[in-house]
Amino acid sequence: MEYIRTLLTNLRVRDVIDIGIVAFAYYKLYMIIRETRAKQLLKGIMFIFIISALASTLKLFTISWIITNTLQVGFIALVIVFQPELRKALEYIGRTTLFSFNVFEGDEKRNERNIKEIMTAVHALANQRIGALIIFEQKTGLSDIIETGVAMDSHISNGLLINIFIPNTPLHDGAVIIKNYKIKAAGCFLPLAESQHLSKDIGTRHRAAIGVTERSDSIALIVSEETGYISYAHEGRLYRNIQSEELTELLTSIYKKDEKQTIFERWWHRDGKKQG
Template sequence: MQYFTNLFLNIRFRDVIDILIVAFAFYKLFMLIRETRAEQLIKGIVVLLVATNLSEILELYTVFWIFEKTMTVGVIALLIVFQPELRRALEHIGRTRFFTKSFAEIKDEDINTLAEEIVEAAASLSRQKIGALIVFERETGLSEVVDTGTRINGKVSSGLLINIFIPNTPLHDGAVIIREDMIRAAGCFLPLTDNANLSKDIGTRHRAALGITERSDSVAIIVSEETGVISVAENGVLTRYLDIKALREILVNMYKPKSPKTNFLSKWRDRYE
């Protein structure tokens, strides 16, 4: 008790700050890896650490030697295994307000007009059951994705979006990339999601939308070719069965967010999933 009393009395203000910084860093790390492959991998690492210490305490020298060598080489293996998560974490740090500018640079009076053009295109494609995939580039650049398609560099309009996705045309099967109010490219190839827990009725378009939103802060709108259902993907999460009113509100909030931490899809997920 005397030891803990002295320890408590000798805590300085800078020590409290130090502890709070470390606690905040661990909290943000936990939030980044929650519900990802990294969560299970970290559990496995914890088990290995416990097993290594137990083997040393129980004087199981051969087992301890194997675990010790495994942990030594494991540092390099971790960098390889956790590469997607490390990239995601660094991109998350790079998207903080200190380093980045606001996503939308469009005038307030033009946001509703832009959202209406996109909504009109999505509604028309949905009625005709024409498949579509529209990706909105935000802070994370998608230049490598743009390079896989055909550059458009045209202003967003419902007519142009509908024409791009007309069946049996060269750009129909790819994704459209939009930055602010410009269509940067069409017919782009996207990485598919690694999530093995998705339902089998989730098609390639939806998996591609989830894949790009897992690797960046982009947002994707998907129109199903089979059902005409409109869905939106953000942060690797799919929100399905959106109506036109909900889609319009999502687009307006995306271009004009209320706060940097606002997740403009969260209010619809419970309703439509």
């Protein structure tokens, strides 16, 4: 108690700030890895450090020698094993800047036209039960995914979107990538979701939508060919069977920064819809 009292007496404002920053950094790190395999690996690393401390205290020299020599090459192994998580963390830091801006800010009429064109296309595809997957690039670049498809660099129009996803056409199975105000590519291949807790009735198209949003801050819009339901994925979570007004809010949140939190906050608190 005397030690704690002395510590609190000598505590300065800069120490509080220092502790607060470190605590916030650890919290953010935990939020990034909490639903990935890195969480289990982190538990294993902590266990090794505990064993190492006990071996050193109890003078178990053989165990200490093994652990010490293992940890010397452990850092390189960690970089290899945690590569996806490290990339995700660095991308998160890159997105969370004081001077960030919305890539979709621009002319009001152009925003409204794009929203109308996308809504028309999505509703037409849903009514005909034609599967579709549209990815909206945000701050994290998707150049590596764009390169897997056919480059287009076309203006957004409902006719073009509908034709891309018509069954038995060359590009209908892949994803469309929309960057800023243009369709950058179609027929793109996406990484599948890593989560093991997804519902068994979620198909490949929905898993791909979750997968790309696990690795970036993009927003994925999906039309189910089995049910005609419209869904979307964001931050590795799937929000299923949204209605027309919710689709309008989603597209508005993409193209109009001030209203971005509306639909995400509403769906976060809804029961029975969120998956993943």
